[in-house]
Amino acid sequence: MVATATRNRGMVVDCDIHNSTWPGALDPYLSARWRRHGELFGSRTHPGSLYPKGSPAAARHDAWPPSGRPPGGDLEFMREQHLDPEGIEYGILNCLGAAGTQLNADYASALCQATNEWQIAEWLEKEPRLRAGIAVPYEDAELAVEQIDRFADHPGFVQVLLIARTAEPLGRRRYWKIYEAAERHGLPVGIHFGGGARGVPVTASGWPSYYIEDHTDMAQAFQAHVVSLVCEGVFERFPGLRVVLIEGGFAWLPPLMWRLDKHWRRLRDEVPHLTRRPSEYVREHVWVTTQPIEEPHDPSDIRTVLEHLGGPDRVMFSTDYPHWDYDDPDRAFRVRLPEQDRQRIFSQNAKELYGLR
Amino acid sequence: MPKHVVARVDDIPPGQRKIVTVAGRSVGVFNVGGEFFAIRNQCPHEGGPLCEGVVSGLVSSKIPGEYDYVRRGEIVRCPWHQWEFDLRSGWSWFDPARTRVQTYETTIESSTDTERSTSAGDADLDAAGYRKGPYEAETYRVEVDHRLVVLHL
Numbered sequence A: 001m002v003a004t005a006t007r008n009r010g011m012v013v014d015c016d017i018h019n020s021t022w023p024g025a026l027d028p029y030l031s032a033r034w035r036r037h038g039e040l041f042g043s044r045t046h047p048g049s050l051y052p053k054g055s056p057a058a059a060r061h062d063a064w065p066p067s068g069r070p071p072g073g074d075l076e077f078m079r080e081q082h083l084d085p086e087g088i089e090y091g092i093l094n095c096l097g098a099a100g101t102q103l104n105a106d107y108a109s110a111l112c113q114a115t116n117e118w119q120i121a122e123w124l125e126k127e128p129r130l131r132a133g134i135a136v137p138y139e140d141a142e143l144a145v146e147q148i149d150r151f152a153d154h155p156g157f158v159q160v161l162l163i164a165r166t167a168e169p170l171g172r173r174r175y176w177k178i179y180e181a182a183e184r185h186g187l188p189v190g191i192h193f194g195g196g197a198r199g200v201p202v203t204a205s206g207w208p209s210y211y212i213e214d215h216t217d218m219a220q221a222f223q224a225h226v227v228s229l230v231c232e233g234v235f236e237r238f239p240g241l242r243v244v245l246i247e248g249g250f251a252w253l254p255p256l257m258w259r260l261d262k263h264w265r266r267l268r269d270e271v272p273h274l275t276r277r278p279s280e281y282v283r284e285h286v287w288v289t290t291q292p293i294e295e296p297h298d299p300s301d302i303r304t305v306l307e308h309l310g311g312p313d314r315v316m317f318s319t320d321y322p323h324w325d326y327d328d329p330d331r332a333f334r335v336r337l338p339e340q341d342r343q344r345i346f347s348q349n350a351k352e353l354y355g356l357r
Numbered sequence B: 001m002p003k004h005v006v007a008r009v010d011d012i013p014p015g016q017r018k019i020v021t022v023a024g025r026s027v028g029v030f031n032v033g034g035e036f037f038a039i040r041n042q043c044p045h046e047g048g049p050l051c052e053g054v055v056s057g058l059v060s061s062k063i064p065g066e067y068d069y070v071r072r073g074e075i076v077r078c079p080w081h082q083w084e085f086d087l088r089s090g091w092s093w094f095d096p097a098r099t100r101v102q103t104y105e106t107t108i109e110s111s112t113d114t115e116r117s118t119s120a121g122d123a124d125l126d127a128a129g130y131r132k133g134p135y136e137a138e139t140y141r142v143e144v145d146h147r148l149v150v151l152h153l
């Protein structure tokens, strides 16, 4: 273990930690029918992001637990390597994996349910600092709602988890039931980096050659969702809906709001169901997490971004542990902020949004 | 500069490394083709355990798809975000963050040379707060057929 720098900060809330299943982890939570399906047919999805071979499982090289489980698959090791030394007061688990992306909707649903039960038994009940997103088969809203209704009341679940690369922009009606259920249960909807259901390329112009393009281009998917959620009137329809963009960056968000507002002045007749400027919906309904925060050549430019976002109250710190682009709470956010703002970003905003106490 | 015996040469074969804690600092001692180098086990980027990373080379390429290695075996890649540092100098060889990790001098000395300096076996006494007293019983030299890797820090 590296000696850690002296810290004069308080505890932090980490809004993006990844727990992962290990081979066989979900078996106890699957019916015999779906266990057998998994054995005979396995996972059927379209390919999503492929991570660099040099960073297997997209993980930090030191994040492979000695137990032989995959990175993020060993609670004890996560405590030792991350939660304890980094002073994580609360951590939000976003379990990725192929459950929600399955082409077979019923199998997707069974895997999501198993994932949620596994999260309760193996994570939430064992570690009071952890909370989790509900895994849902998001391409089938009705099946997704079943999962939300089943698990929303468990105090460990604090959001509904969607993935950035969906089959259609997330404002489309096919997803509305998910928002209706989330709003009904008072849960934010988190949209996390990744996915690739239905073979949708990561860029709007097709598949890029390099991973560096893939990683950078993911912001396009987030932008498309923000524009879609606003323009389809989702926030008019579900005034209590709160959306968190996880691992999408956010320096691009203010210019997107400017552009939307500018066009809205001229094209508003096309979307008469919008009663306010697009940027107002974004300001009111959208939260963002920090990792991977854009790093301007002059770090203080981030302060300008925060200003343009209308203040620091929608930005929440995240590490992305145990993934290769992990951000360390002491070193990642290089810009100096007024203590009050720092506190909001590193803990208060998330506590309020997720009702952590 | 105090010297610390950190290993016997044979303990760290070429291409291998040993991570030691010396004077409260975690340091990686690397054997690169018979030469020894030591750098701090704390990445200047975000503090990751740099010396636990993969040792490789830098890649050079004129066009996409064709590449070659430069300084193969002399570059350590941080296990966190893969920033790369030169084991010889501690320099990172990419521009945006003109950045460097602390390096330390190493030498190879024979076991008799270091008889009087802090020997590895005294580390526990050192750590427990003991200082050498003025008395010394007569001792006899025991040949140890291994050379020692010495860190100057």
Ligand code: FES
Binding pocket: B043, B044, B045, B046, B047, B048, B050, B078, B079, B080, B081, B082, B083
């Ligand atoms: S901490 Fe070493 S590369 Fe980031």
